[in-house]
Amino acid sequence: MRSIKICLSVMLVVLLSPLVNAAALPDFTRLVEKASPGVVNISTVQNRDEVEQASPFGQFQGPNGEQIPEIFRHFFRELPQFRERRREAPQSLGSGFIISDDGYILTNHHVIKDADQVMVRLNDRRELEAEVIGSDERTDVALLKIEADDLPVLELGRSADLKVGEWVLAIGSPFGFDHSVTAGIVSATERALANETYVPFIQTDVAINPGNSGGPLFNLDGEVVGINSQIYTRSGGFMGLSFAIPIDVAMNVAEQLKGRGFVERGWLGVIIQEVNRDLAESFGLPKPAGALVAKVMADSPAGASGLREGDVILSFNGQDVELSSDLPPLVGRIKPGESAEVEIMRNGRRETLDVTIGRLPDEDSLAETHTQQPADSNRLGLTVAPLPKELSDKWNLRSGVIVEQVREGAGARAGLVRGDVITMLNGQQVETIEQFSRLVADLPEGRSVPMRIVRRGSPLFIALKLK
Template sequence: MKSLHKLVSFIVLFIIITPAQAALPEFRDLVKKASPAVVNISTTQVQSQRQSNFPEFEGPNGEQIPEIFRHFFRLPPGSEGSQPRRQTPQSLGSGFIISDDGYILTNHHVIKDADEVIVRLNDRRQLDAIVVGSDERSDVALLKIDASNLPTVPMGNSDKAEVGEWVLAIGSPFGFDYSVTAGIISATDRSLSNGTYVPFIQTDVAINPGNSGGPLFNLDGEVIGINSQIYTRSGGFMGLSFAIPMNVAMDVVEQLKASGEVQRGWLGVVIQEVSRDLAESFGLDKPEGALVAKVLPGSPAEAAGLMEGDVIYSFDGMPINRSSDLPHHVGRVKPNSDAVVSVIRNGSRKNIDVTIGVLDEGAMVMNTGAPKSNKPAVNRLNIEIGELDQQIKDRWSVTSGVIVRRVDAGAGADAGLLPGDVITILNGQRIDSVRQFDGIVSGLPIGKAVPMRIVRRGSPMFIPLKLN
């Protein structure tokens, strides 16, 4: 009877466990097929180093020779001065072969400032590589080695990657060649605060220094991403890693092959997130979209008729849930192509046709001098304001508005106004003078949020204002 009971228990346990075990992924075949195409990348740099008259001689325990004895070890005459020195090659990252004639993908930051790039293949061959092109914004670099009949990795469609999907990474963390780690996709279209145009794939795959530039595989053995960044406070893996989607990377690759540089679409707007209070002030049902805080002069947006205060909720048919979604979509549009921008303006939905321009990589520098004072005025917001003079207009690139001189306790302070802010739009109306501003403020409703556009030290933004 006991034997029968044990047999039944075993059968029940087998039935319960086996389906769960069957659901776990099997990576062995994937690794065998994919690892030959994964490479290790190291670089060297030539540096000019000032040679001292006194070489650094060390004692048996590593201590330095005292200064008083160093005159016995002077260098020969004429040997002083700056001399080039080549560093020993350092293993900095990983990469993978995308064509059998020697094209290799890795990260821009892996080969940045390198004088020599060395690729070590899975069969231990070491080959010098040339940098075909490198793009800092996407952190993608394309290399070429002189070889043929190389193993390659198949490319996957990163747009089909889903949260919860199993993925695998192969790379060289901390210099350990061809290490394999696995996990799941934690999020897609993740924006990071580093100014890139990349909608990252976030995973919990263990990625550490040296993994950068390596491939991220799906269970079909296809590369869907390039491992690029980690979020860490210790320098090691903490459960958050980010990969560049392959669809984005291959767009960059094609341009690097063709011209050695990358061109991105440009709309020409400064945008901000739509908060819950701002959504209420604009009459939106929920906080979503990208709020246009400024339309840049001479931009495609200006030519198409986009306006400050427009809330972009769709770009060329792609929904814009957060403001960070917009640069991803705009950047992938080929310059001089047409796109449809869908906006909410004064409570109404409107489609605007835009011819996308070319993103200028240059940065605009703002002067941050203190504005002149002029005679202030007092209004219902309990703030002091003044007319703009030409110096303020030139400094902050504004054409109209009023400047905030002092903020006392009241609605203005509650809204977050600060001295030096320039108020350009209030409740949908452009501000031309102190008198006009006071007239608009006098007609504002009580207890209802309205949008107010300000320029703070050159940066435009909308804030909600509510009179109680």
Template sequence: MVHSARIFLVSVVALLWTTLANAASLPDFKELVKETSPAVVNISTVQSAASADDQNPLGQFRGPNGEEIPEIFRHFFQMPEMDKGPRRRSPQSLGSGFIISGDGYILTNHHVVDGADKVIVRLNDRRELEAEVVGSDKRADIALLKIDAEDLPTVKLGNSDKIEVGEWVLAIGSPFGFDYSVTAGIVSAKERALANETYVPFIQTDVAINPGNSGGPLFNLDGEVVGVNSQIYTRSGGFMGLSFAIPIDVAMEVANQLKEKGFVTRGWLGVIIQEVNKDLAESFGLDKPAGALVAKVLPDSPAQAAGLQEGDVILKFNNMPVILSSDLPHQVGRVKPGAKAKVSVMRGGERRNVWVTIGELPTEQELANAGSSKKERDQSNPLNLVVSELDDNRKSKWNLSNGVVVRRVMQGPGADAGLMVGDVITMLNREQIESVADFEEAARNLPDDRAVPMRIVRRGSPLFIPLKLSSK
């Protein structure tokens, strides 16, 4: 009996010791939060009714394919008063930010302040001050604000290049308007590429991020900011363990340019690239799938001037390895225009170095124009599409005799009908489409406010879709 009691006592002590040891190994965030939270701010904006209607209330919170969150979920992401009564110009809590200098400079996301008529910053001491938007950069989703104040508490800036996968990180922000909410997790991955976000190597975490956290700081255990919380991926409309932050090194490069000149310049190579899979790697003489395959060299680009060729596989840029094709854009983007860069490529089974004088990244519209022919750029039609003549490859592959290929889909009736790049339009309003000229004529003659049939071939399968123009 005594022996059994001793065994029981030893087991209890061992269990308590294990529990205490595990607890001791977990981080204690209390002091970190006390020290850093005074430099975190809440950001509200005032918009006119018209501009508010044009904004997506979810900002950058979207699904895994870049789609908007369905309407059914939107009430989860709005403050209660936003859906009640007539529209009015009143502040709406949209995000967070943090103070980077004692004289009032604040960092946040571009999408938090985009389209705002007035930006209101609420400090830790409950003061509310109107902020000036010094500059904002859509490509990096970074905005720099300035408030008229002195001797403000500031954050300590860390080095996002030094963070490691698996280390603890902490976020402070205003999810759903609840100020100074703290959530913690670990770094899940580094240099993550996201669709339509070419110039940011995101930090992926499992820190709980929700609408209102946007623009807030991501801290390491030393109390240093290593990232700016920006996005989540979700299938349900809520947080699902995938959140993404802009590395602070990238954010501060943007912020410094915004402060100095009000806009951001980035390096530009001038190539269209694709991923290298196993079969492509073997065909190009590579030991493993790696690098960025040059599918096209844009005319009048730095790449063309330097002699880069279609079929080159870029393996290194300025001695930094290019493992995935998505690594290249943000490496190039961080180089100052006019600087020389060494590009290591595989060409014809041999490795060689090419020196390129990096250019300045054109605007999105200029890039779009550079990738299309003059004939395509000159097109104007009620469907707001860019189409081209049917190519021989699609004719033989899908057994087609007529049609035009959709090259670009812009906002308008074509997009509303569900047209996609690569679709072949063979019939419009019961008229056979033989050429671009036929398509443009048929499009000009479409009736208003009445659905007409459009026959398309998508990935080899024919189908009819309804198309309707609004009143002119």
């Protein structure tokens, strides 16, 4: 009798376990019913003689028909299309959402970029022309305005409160299918992507496809916590990695676009690089952390505050800088003219500097020459020569020596190559060949020391270690 009861208990557990698991999963139906009216479809018209279109397989077509691959993809122009030498019909390129009942809408910059006309289709099928109030390429955020009243407005949350593993949901128009819903979890927060300096992205596994661009990402409370912006793909389709702009960042941008039509950001004026294990040892750090200053730009707030090349920035305004990619968003959020505390490691000692943050220049103003790289003498297996004047002028270098030959030794192990310009060794500026030889002679054995070099105009620190 007892064995029969045990068997029945086991059978009940087996039969009920799917129901228990199902009950533990969230029910999105009420969220979708409430939020869907505030999500819009966005299409554009471009008055161009010829428009380049993207292929459907994760490739961009160049001017001569060559295929140019990309990995991080904006996904608003990925349907198969053709070049046309006429005015284009409106194309369903992306999504957006309503943030005020008088018609303000958020979407992505890349959705409306180069558009001559932007059309918004509402949930009730009305189509209205939108005015572009402003657009910011650096954060990929655009603010639109339509003439309508009593519109359904989405509730905004705080992306800063998101936790990894939390459920999130996206609504958008993938491939033109309006108000499609997909769900997943937060995979990571404050994720840095290549060439996306000022956005700490929310990474999710929510299925995102062409047409989701600019649409909202919701938490389980039905609050917008992000704007879907990019995917990681090798094929052109969804692969389980999608990225959203935090709503905290997007709303800060939207308020500036609404108020002045452009976005103002803080600027420190340094070129930075990651700190690896060997560099951390050479700078006296207990672990790899911080942002290593490879170059201080001329007439910059960093230079005025006393920041130097070779300093490692450990925290900014009280917030730790674990990775070099952590620093630009922290600086960008500070209003120009405000002061900030920067904690650094310099010559093995921690110091704190007060910096008055400047205004981030435009891209053209920032396109200036970069800086240097270090080299060695016989102990390093290197042959060096005086820095040629043409390179000094071209790369704006004050001093250094150029590597003419690399033989087997510490220099080769550190990755030095012919043509590198060594500008700093073990915290000392390299002025002449003779002084460089003295610095090399004094190098310790069995411990990494930092070297600053300039390779093809770009500054870089490497760790040099004599055995």
